Amino acid sequence: MNLHRTIKKEILDINQNLNRLLIDAKAIPGTAGRCFDDWTDACNRIRQQITEDKIRIAVIGPIKSGKSTFLNALFEADYLKRGAGVITSIVTRIRRGPVLRAELFFKSLSEINRDISQAMVLFPSSGRQPDPDGFNILQDENRASLKESLDNLSPELMITNDSRNINSILLACYLNGFEKVRTILTSDALTRTYDQDRFFDHMDFAGNDHLAVYLKDIKLEINSRHLDEGVEIADCQGSDSPNPMHLAMIQDYLVLTHLLVYVISSRTGLRQADIKFLSMIKKMGILDNTLFIFNCDFSEHESVAELNYLIKKLTEELTILKPDPEIFSFSTLFNLFKAQKAHLSPKDLRRFDQWSRQEDLSLFSDNETLRFEQALQHKLNGKRSALLLKNNLERLGTISSGIENWIRINHDILNRNTADVIALDEKIKYHRQSINSVKSMIRSTLDGSLQNIKSEIKKDVDRFFDVRSGDVLVELLEFIDNYTVPAVQYEENLKTAGFSSTIYLTFQEFKQALDTFIAESVIPGIIRFVRQEEQKIITRLGAVAGPFESMVKDTLGEYTTALAGLGIPLKPEGQVGVKLPDMDTIKTGTGLTLPPLVAAMRYSARIKTEAVMRLGAYSFMGFFRKILKKSTKNQRAQAIKALKDSSRQMKRETRQSILFHFKDYRENMKFQYIFKLLDAAAEELYESMFDRFRVYATDLSQTVELTSQKKIDRHQASELLTKMQPDVNSIQHRIDQAREKIEKMQPFPG
Numbered sequence: 164m165n166l167h168r169t170i171k172k173e174i175l176d177i178n179q180n181l182n183r184l185l186i187d188a189k190a191i192p193g194t195a196g197r198c199f200d201d202w203t204d205a206c207n208r209i210r211q212q213i214t215e216d217k218i219r220i221a222v223i224g225p226i227k228s229g230k231s232t233f234l235n236a237l238f239e240a241d242y243l244k245r246g247a248g249v250i251t252s253i254v255t256r257i258r259r260g261p262v263l264r265a266e267l268f269f270k271s272l273s274e275i276n277r278d279i280s281q282a283m284v285l286f287p288s289s290g291r292q293p294d295p296d297g298f299n300i301l302q303d304e305n306r307a308s309l310k311e312s313l314d315n316l317s318p319e320l321m322i323t324n325d326s327r328n329i330n331s332i333l334l335a336c337y338l339n340g341f342e343k344v345r346t347i348l349t350s351d352a353l354t355r356t357y358d359q360d361r362f363f364d365h366m367d368f369a370g371n372d373h374l375a376v377y378l379k380d381i382k383l384e385i386n387s388r389h390l391d392e393g394v395e396i397a398d399c400q401g402s403d404s405p406n407p408m409h410l411a412m413i414q415d416y417l418v419l420t421h422l423l424v425y426v427i428s429s430r431t432g433l434r435q436a437d438i439k440f441l442s443m444i445k446k447m448g449i450l451d452n453t454l455f456i457f458n459c460d461f462s463e464h465e466s467v468a469e470l471n472y473l474i475k476k477l478t479e480e481l482t483i484l485k486p487d488p489e490i491f492s493f494s495t496l497f498n499l500f501k502a503q504k505a506h507l508s509p510k511d512l513r514r515f516d517q518w519s520r521q522e523d524l525s526l527f528s529d530n531e532t533l534r535f536e537q538a539l540q541h542k543l544n545g546k547r548s549a550l551l552l553k554n555n556l557e558r559l560g561t562i563s564s565g566i567e568n569w570i571r572i573n574h575d576i577l578n579r580n581t582a583d584v585i586a587l588d589e590k591i592k593y594h595r596q597s598i599n600s601v602k603s604m605i606r607s608t609l610d611g612s613l614q615n616i617k618s619e620i621k622k623d624v625d626r627f628f629d630v631r632s633g634d635v636l637v638e639l640l641e642f643i644d645n646y647t648v649p650a651v652q653y654e655e656n657l658k659t660a661g662f663s664s665t666i667y668l669t670f671q672e673f674k675q676a677l678d679t680f681i682a683e684s685v686i687p688g689i690i691r692f693v694r695q696e697e698q699k700i701i702t703r704l705g706a707v708a709g710p711f712e713s714m715v716k717d718t719l720g721e722y723t724t725a726l727a728g729l730g731i732p733l734k735p736e737g738q739v740g741v742k743l744p745d746m747d748t749i750k751t752g753t754g755l756t757l758p759p760l761v762a763a764m765r766y767s768a769r770i771k772t773e774a775v776m777r778l779g780a781y782s783f784m785g786f787f788r789k790i791l792k793k794s795t796k797n798q799r800a801q802a803i804k805a806l807k808d809s810s811r812q813m814k815r816e817t818r819q820s821i822l823f824h825f826k827d828y829r830e831n832m833k834f835q836y837i838f839k840l841l842d843a844a845a846e847e848l849y850e851s852m853f854d855r856f857r858v859y860a861t862d863l864s865q866t867v868e869l870t871s872q873k874k875i876d877r878h879q880a881s882e883l884l885t886k887m888q889p890d891v892n893s894i895q896h897r898i899d900q901a902r903e904k905i906e907k908m909q910p911f912p913g
Contacts, residue, residue, distance in 0.1 A: 166544055166904065166907065167391070167543060167544045167548050167552075168391055168392070168393075169904070170552050170901055170904050170905060171213060171393065171552065173897065173900075173901050173904075174209075174213060174552060174555060174556055174559065174901060175210060175213060175214070176897075177556075177559055177894055177897050177898060177901070178206050178209055178210050178213075178559060179210075180890070180893075180894055181202075181206055181559060181562060181563060181566070181894060182203065182206050182207075184566060184887060184890055184891065184894070185199055185202055185203050185206070185566070187883070187887060188566065188569070188570075188887065190883075191573075191880050191883050191884070198565065198569070201854075202562050202565065202566070202854075205558065205562060205850065205854060206559075206562065208752070209555045209558055209559065211752060212551070212555060212748050212751070212752055213551070213552075213555060214393075215751050215752070216393060216551060216747070216748060216751050217258075217393060217394070217395045217751065218393060218394050218395070218421050218422070218543055218547070218548065219394075219395045219396075219397065219416075219419050219420045219421055219422075220394065220395070220396045220397070220420065220421070220422045220423070220424060221396075221397050221399055221413075221416055221417055221420040221422075221423050221424070222234060222396060222397065222398050222399060222424045222426065223399045223413065223417075223423060223424070223425055223426070223440075224425050224426035224427060224437075225403040225427075225428070225431070225434065225436055225437060225440075226403055226404065227428065228426045228427060228428040228431075228458060229426055229428060229456075229458040229495045229496070230398055230399070230426050231243040231244065231245045231398055232245055232458075232495040232496055232499055233424075233426055233456060233458065233495040234257065234396065234398055235499050236495045236496075236498035236499035236502060237389055237396075237498075238257070238385060238387040238389055238390060239387065239389065239499075239502035239503070240385075240387070240502070240503065241499075241503070242257070242383060242385050242387075243255060243257075243369070243383075243398055244366040244369040244370040253369060253375055253378055253379075253380055253381055253400065254380045254381075254397050254398070254399050254400065254412065254413070254416050255369065255380065255381045255382075255383060255397065255398040256380065256381070256382045256383070256395055256396075256397045257382075257383045257384075257385060257390065257395065257396045257397070257398070258382065258383070258384050258385075258390070258394075258395050259384065259385065259386070259387065259390040259391065259392050259394070260384025260385065260386060261384075261386060262358065262359055262384070262386060263358070263359050263362035263383075263384065263385060263386065264356060264357070264358050264359075264362065264383070264384040265356070265357040265362050265364070265365035265381065265382070265383050265384075266354050266355070266356050266357075266381065266382040266383075266384075267354065267355045267356075267357070267365055267368055267378055267381055268352065268353075268354050268378060268379045268380050268381070268382070269344075269347060269348065269352065269353040269354070269355065269377055269378055269379070270352065270377055270378065270379055271348075271349065271350060271351050271352045271353070272299075272300070272301065272348055272349065272350050273350065274352070274379075275300055275337065275348070275377065276298050276299055276300055277765070278333065278337070279298050279300065279309070279333075279334060279337055280297070280298050281330075281765065281767055282329075282330035282331075282333050282334050283298065283309075283330075283334070284670065284674075284767045285666060285667045285670040285671075285813075286312060286330075286667055300337065300341060300348075301345075301348075306338060306341065309334060309338060310338055313331065313334060313335060313338070316331060316664075329405060329406045329675070330671060332372075333376065333406075336372050336373050336376040337376055337377075339373040340371070340372075340373030340374045340376060340377060343373075343374060344374065344377050347377075348377070352379070362383075365381060365383070368381075369381060391543065394543065397416055397420075399413045399416060399417075400412070400413055403434075403436035403437075403440070407675070407678035407679045407681065407682040407683075407764065408678065408682075408761060408764055410440075410682040410683070411681075411682050411686055411760050411761040411763065411764055412761050414447070414682070414686050414687070414690065414760050414761075415757075415759050415760050415761055417444070417447065417449060417690075418690055418693075418756075418757055418760070419756070420449070421452065421547060421747070422452050422453075422454070422542050422543075423444070423449065423450075423452060423453040423454070424453070424454050424455075424456060425437075425441070425453055425454070425455050425456070426456045426458055426495075427455060427456065427457055427458065427477065428458050428460065429457055429458060429459045429460050429463060429464065429470070429473060429492075430460050430463055432473065432476070432477060433477055433480045433481065438480075438484070439683065441481075441484050441485075442484060443682075443683050443687050444687075445484055445485070446684075446687035446688065446691060447687045447690040447691055447694075448690070448691045448694050449690075450484065450485050451485070452542070453485065453488075453489075454489050454491065454535070454538060454539070454542070455477075455481065455488055455489060455490045455491070456490075456491050456492075456493070456495070456535070457473070457474060457477060457490055457491070457492040457493075458493075458494065458495050459492055459493060459494045459524075459528060460494065460496075461494050461497060461518045461521060461524055461525075461528075462514075464524070466523065466524070467523045467524060467527045470492060470524075470527065474490060474492050477490060478490060489538060491531050491532075491534055491535035491538070492527075492528075492531050493527075493528040493529075493531040493532045493535065494518070494524075494528045497515070497518050497525065497528055498528070498532055500514070500515040500518075501515070547745075547747070549905055550745060551745060551747075551748060552901075552905055553902075553905050554742050554745065556898060556901055556902060556905065557742065558742070558851065558854060559894075559898060560895070560898045560902075561854045561855055562854060563891060563894050563895050563898060564734055564895070565854070565855075566887075566891055567734055567888075567891045567895070568733045568734055570884050570887055570888055570891065571731060571732070571733060571734070572726070572731055572733070573880075573884055574881060574884045574885070575730065575731045577877045577880050577881045577884070578877070578881060587729060590725075590729060591722075591725065591726065591729070594721065594722045594725050594726075595722075597718060597721070597722075598718055598719075598722060598856055601714060601715070601718045602853060602856060605711050605714075605715075605849075605852065606849065608707065608711075609707060609708070609845060609848075609849060612703070612704075612707040613841065613842070613845050616700065616703045616704075616841060617838055617841060619699075619703075620696055620699070620700075620833075620837055620838070620841065621833060623692075623696060623699075624696075624829060624832060624833050624837065625829070627692050628825060628826075628828075628829040630822065634688055634692065635685055635688055635689065635825070636821075636822070636825060638684065638685070639680070639681070639685055639821060639825075640818060640821070640822075642677065642680050643677065643814055643817060643818050643821065644814070644818075646673060646676065646677070646814065648669050648673065648806070648807065648810040653665050653668065653669060653803075653806060654803060656668060657803075657806065662805065662806070662809075665806060666806065666809050666810070666813070669806070669810055669813070670813055673810075673813065673814070673817070674767060674817075677817070678764050681763055681764055682764070685763065686760045686763060689760065689763070690757075690760070693757055693832070693836075693837070696837055697746050697837075697840065700746075700837075700840065700841050700844055701743050701744070701746065701844070704743065704744075704844060704845060704848055705743050708743075708848055708852065711852070715852065715855065715856075719855065719856075742848075742851045742852075743848065744844045744847035744848055744851070746840070746844070749840065749843045749844055749847055750840070752843075753839070753840075753843045755836060755839055755840055755843065756836070757832070757836055758828060758831045758832055758835060758836060762828060763824070763825070763828060765824065766817070766820045766821050766823075766824040766825075767817070767820065
């Protein structure tokens with residue numbers, strides 16, 4: 164069991180013991196106060212934070228680089244479909260569980276119909292085009308009409324930018340897979356579970372584009388000893404997928420990750436697509452925590468010397484993007500074969516035996532695999548994990564100290580006569596009022612600062628999305644304005660396919676270029692901006708709370724001194740300090756996530772397709788009457804002019820749609836994410852600070868009343884308190900030991 168898992172288990176056990184102690188304390192008549200409910204709530208939040216917190220690792224890289232093979236080798240079994248298709252954009256998340264379980268998350272009917280409507284914008288059809296919300300895949304006539312349109316699609320329209328048209332493939336996949344999923348689809352998003360013996364049925368969906376297109380993602384639970392609890396590893400779609408929408412979906416997951424593993428095939432080395440993708444990750448601000456795997460194909464390389472040459476070359480190339488890249492070179496397939504040797508087919512067994520006889524290569528791969536596993540554990544036990552454990556442990560330390568002081572106060576009171584207790588309560592009311600005044604002042608100041616921070620963040624967000632001077636929309640609108648439709652290139656399409664089909668082709672190429680620009684340039688900028696704002700929240704809250712630290716310590720010190728003068732010595736407060744909240748922990752606890760980045764590419768549904776088509780048809784018909792009387796040269800010129808006019812209208816409509824869409828995205832980001840995150844962080848900070856006041860604000864009036872009315876068995880209550888003291892001492896000793904273990908965890912930079 165690694166150090167992180169050991170400490171995590173220890174903290175959860177300490178937390179459970181504290182909870183039991185609180186239950187015992189509340190059972191003592193006349194001694195319970197509001198602090199017990201607050202402490203119980205704090206213990207429950209700590210348990211939730213530790214158990215639900217996930218360290219997320221994204222395995223990324225180009226198609227066919229060996230990502231799934233790497234993960235299967237890591238878990239020593241074929242849990243993931245190898246060589247899955249490239250049309251879909253599934254992120255397969257893997258967690259540890261007691262039994263094999265696969266959860267498939269299906270799209271809702273509205274999401275499916277929206278996808279199809281997006282792909283049908285300006286789609287050539289003999290019938291009336293549906294509006295963006297008009298298509299319903301459940302209706303037979305809608306599917307029949309779409310199938311007819313696809314069947315009649317000219318060959319020219321099946322190719323966009325020298326590759327298969329993404330939208331035509333997407334539409335075909337939806338149609339071809341419908342019959343197999345029609346009984347599954349519902350108006351709401353649906354999850355279907357495959358347990359134990361049916362676990363591997365999930366591969367029927369992951370490996371079939373016609374079915375995978377209906378999924379949002381897949382979550383697997385496996386009982387592998389190589390996967391720690393609290394760790395989630397995701398197999399992401401190839402970074403060189405031809406669909407920019409897939410790239411945006413990968414980015415949605417990358418926002419949540421703490422560590423990246425980038426797989427590069429030794430057969431291809433670092434390609435242009437890799438450099439573009441890694442540059443994008445760097446722009447997002449998450450490249451620092453990346454491990455690189457150079458997946459060695461033993462069939463392609465003769466010796467370790469050859470591999471070392473390729474590794475040196477790769478290192479030089481990666482250094483341009485990331486200084487001192489951490490590269491680990493081994494064969495993922497060799498590792499998988501080794502783990503499954505007893506179950507290999509005769510063909511694979513012969514390959515494994517052949518590779519095993521290449522002792523220099525196999526030994527090199529084994530050593531690099533071990534080095535990678537050690538580096539991975541080092542990362543998992545790093546800075547963030549240590550901080551999460553340390554903050555929660557210190558919170559438990561504050562609660563245990565509070566319980567100890569509560570025991571001392573109540574033990575003393577129960578051993579005094581009624582008159583002394585009444586007098587004592589009167590004497591400490593002044594100090595309790597002082598504490599409450601400090602609490603009110605801190606809360607008021609924090610609330611006021613919260614509004615100032617919100618105002619500042621609002622300006623940041625509005626400025627970032629400003630159409631004249633912002634970081635996002637200015638470049639995006641410039642891209643649209645400067646995009647040139649090469650109308651002359653479409654002259655042959657005008658002759659053979661007609662105007663409607665040609666305008667569809669121009670729109671598809673334009674949208675493909677625009678979507679690529681959004682995925683590679685706009686979305687990384689948004690992610691970097693959001694990360695900066697999240698850090699600003701922590702910094703600004705720290706600046707507000709910091710000056711109150713000395714005031715809190717002085718106030719509590721005065722109270723402790725006052726009680727000591729009254730014969731009740733309290734345990735002095737340790738070096739607690741202001742604990743700034745951890746953003747990842749807050750997001751996990753509140754369920755807050757950034758609005759899906761892929762939503763930034765849903766703009767085309769708002770394009771007024773009928774207006775574009777009407778202008779195009781009008782322009783074309785107007786010129787057609789003149790074409791009969793003009794030369795062939797003029798015919799071509801007029802047709803191209805009609806295409807250019809329609810293309811300009813298409814760009815104007817796209818521009819308006821982008822502005823409307825990003826305005827909506829901006830407001831969602833502000834009010835549904837950043838502001839809520841700020842409120843949650845402020846509340847977490849407030850609760851953390853005021854844990855220290857709980858016992859000092861205890862009202863003794865109930866104890867005084869019950870004591871005076873002789874409704875408390877003083878002797879019995881005193882004995883119960885005495886019995887609790889060793890338990891508190893034991894908990895505090897365990898907290899000290901856990902604190903020392905955390906200090907031994909080696910944090911990693913970043």
